[in-house]
Ligand SMILES: Nc1ncnc2c1ncn2[C@@H]1O[C@H](COP(=O)(O)OP(=O)(O)OP(=O)(O)O)[C@@H](O)[C@H]1O
């Protein structure tokens with residue numbers, strides 16, 4: 001199906017999120033969409049999938065102008081969208097989420113649906129238990145669920161908005177194989193990403209957006225430097241960071257073991273020293289999550305002890321850990337981090353150390369403005385969390401981090417950030433090493449792990465199967481370990 | 493017409509049209525019942541001489557509805573459906589009755605003590621809903637409903653049991669409280685300036701709570717997204733309990749006003765269902781404190797004025813309840829429609845997504 005967007009405008013008050021966008025996607029192509037944070041990519045994709053109506057402009061499908069008043073219209077026309085934060089009904093189980101929105105209405109044949117679900121999962125190598133509650137799925141699995149659902153509903157144009165942020169390398173290669181197969185079957189795919197190597201790997205054509213406008217188009221392959229130049233108007237250079245001396249152990253786990261599930265098999269011991277950065281690699285849901293939750297006091301281990309900066313905090317709760325300057329930043333931005341409906345100012349007030357009874361809104365506003373400025377968040381101090389673009393939500397989360405920290409625990413810290421911002425954010429994070437903060441982060445991006453970590457722990461099905469020196473290892477070695485394919489586990 | 497004006501006018505228009513239609517269906521000239529309701533509650537023409545007693549009654553119905561509504565704004569902001577508000581009003585009334593019956597003290601002190609007792613009673617009953625919710629994992633709607641029934645049963649037990657009138661065991665209520673325990677009122681009417689002041693102070697307090705205080709902001713955060721609030725270091729359970737206690741205390745004062753300011757004794761139906769009405773008020777006011785003042789007054793007028801209907805028009809006074817129900821439903825429809833239109837224009841990807849998926 002060929003798709004054409006003509007002169008799309010979408011404004012939010014004074015913000016011109018889409019300012020006259022025209023774009024053509026040929027049938028059976030994988031089309032990349034690039035652009036800095038807040039460029040308007042998600043907005044354009046939401047217009048195309050019927051979630052937002054454009055102020056003006058036209059969507060033409062196979063030569064016919066179509067009206068997209070709702071996502072129903074879009075999916076009926078064969079346009080399916082996978083959101084940046086997959087919209088899944090968390091209290092329901094997987095198969096209920098799958099059949100929701102099916103056109104079958106009351107004559108829904110659940111057995112048949114379940115069977116088709118299993119077939120689709122099989123075909124694309126997804127491994128999701130249809131009976132498990134959706135809230136137990138990882139972000140990656142939620143995406144897989146959404147993809148099979150859209151395919152099942154008959155999508156022939158598939159929109160993926162940053163599908164690879166927050167999923168493992170393994171899930172990503174599976175996804176790419178799937179997308180390529182779909183394209184040869186005639187599916188048109190629009191792929192929004194900040195990762196140039198992914199775009200290079202996958203796409204046949206790219207469009208680059210900046211501040212609501214199309215600033216360039218190119219037939220792939222194109223050297224990444226040129227794409228960066230199109231996006232930012234200049235080359236972005238990644239500087240090497242100076243090494244920092246490591247101090248005393250800030251985080252010390254001894255013989256940790258959970259009661260059930262991940263990390264229940266083998267006890268885990270680990271010391272992270274002040275100023276040290278430890279990266280956690282592994283497929284989504286291999287235990288990194290449980291590990292971080294134990295380190296942050298969100299979850300208590302069945303046995304073993306946790307020490308923070310020399311104090312034993314075993315069995316204490318999250319707030320005690322927080323008081324010991326431990327901060328945890330999970331992956332779900334709007335689920336576990338920001339609060340919809342509250343403004344940036346209110347977020348900073350909540351995150352701040354204010355003790356008083358009354359809020360000094362004048363002061364709070366000034367502080368928020370300063371932070372918006374410093375973190376170059378696209379928005380104002382009165383913007384609500386949900387009105388920010390994905391990357392800007394991430395900036396807000398990082399901006400809310402307390403100034404003093406002993407241990408910083410993060411999942412996918414630069415998820416959704418464009419290259420320039422990701423680099424800048426890491427500069428900020430690494431600066432914290434100087435004052436003795438230990439950083440532990442999980443990431444699906446092997447380059448990120450290699451570039452910023454001192455040590456890398458590789459998780460495989462609930463165990464740490466490798467501990468690598470980041471200076472002495474490479475993508476291939478980690479990749480093998482992540483797949484659980486090393487023979488007698490990596491060197492410690 | 494600007495969209496904002498449309499969004500405001502539309503619900504009102506829906507309310508008027510549907511109410512008139514309902515009255516036509518009931519077989520009367522729509523104007524008559526409306527006039528009699530006004531006449532029965534504040535007099536016709538309004539506020540004429542000689543209507544002081546009616547107005548006093550209406551104001552003293554407004555007091556508990558408005559107090560309960562103020563409380564409910566707190567629990568709603570914390571994301572809780574405090575259906576248990578009825579029980580909190582009732583237990584407040586029981587506690588105030590206990591103080592009125594047992595404590596002997598000079599009037600100002602005793603009145604103060606009844607109010608404090610009522611507030612504490614309601615607060616503890618609210619706390620119980622909160623504890624069931626946070627510790628026991630019992631949904632606050634079910635826990636609240638259950639505790640409503642328990643409160644009603646306790647009232648009945650007290651009235652026919654330990655607190656029954658000397659000689660007669662009747663469900664008409666306890667003995668009238670001693671004068672020293674009654675809310676001081678204004679020249680022969682029920683109208684109590686003290687109750688009005690407390691009510692306005694409560695509404696103002698709730699407004700300030702969510703406008704200017706850290707506590708209010710944290711409550712809002714807990715209500716909007718508990719996991720995020722928890723991660724920000726807010727003790728979410730403690731805040732939920734706090735919300736139930738604040739709401740319960742205000743409901744308890746509402747119950748006190750019912751006992752010592754309206755009926756002057758404890759009766760079985762002491763809450764007057766004003767807790768449930770308050771839920772409607774708050775929904776109509778869309779959780780904005782100051783709107784509670786006129787909207788609950790309007791409800792109080794219907795509640796008081798509807799008793800005129802059967803006398804004057806041979807219509808059942810339950811028509812008042814039907815009117816209130818229609819009003820709320822049609823206003824909700826109007827608001828829903830306005831929201832739908834607003835969404836069409838301004839968009840809310842989330843709700844659209846939910847519509848799409850259901
Ligand atoms: N509902 C909304 N209300 C107000 N402004 C909005 C809303 N949604 C998006 N915006 C603004 O529109 C601009 C474009 O946002 P959009 O989400 O399309 O960016 P994006 O290119 O997807 O960025 P990212 O790479 O960070 O995801 C941003 O400045 C954003 O703040």
Ligand SMILES: [Mg+2]
Pocket residue numbers: 041042043084161389390391
């Ligand atoms: Mg986006």
